[in-house]
Amino acid sequence: MSDQQRCEQVIRAALAAQGQLAVPVDSLRANDDLHAHGLTSLRSVRVLLAIEAELGIEFPEDRLGRSLFTSIENLVAEATPLVPSQGGPQ
DSSP states (O other): OOHHHHHHHHHHHHIIIIIOOSSOGGGOOTTSOTGGGTOOHHHHHHHHHHHHHHHTOOOOGGGOSGGGGSOHHHHHHHHGGGSOOOSSOO
């Protein structure tokens, strides 16, 4: 599994567990607006903490904002480069 695929899997799991969205996470496309589906600022923080803990990363403070949580696609794009290299072929 690539880092990008792993990130998307972790992000979807965090959204399912912490996001309390109005629709099932499995039904969301990567570019769907998470705010339109009920993601609030408080839930965003919970999702962020779950993603950071699971991936062993920390999002830079200057990247934290409403736009980060616009879509799964945005979260994956920001998280993937932060994931520590596994040091093997993917």
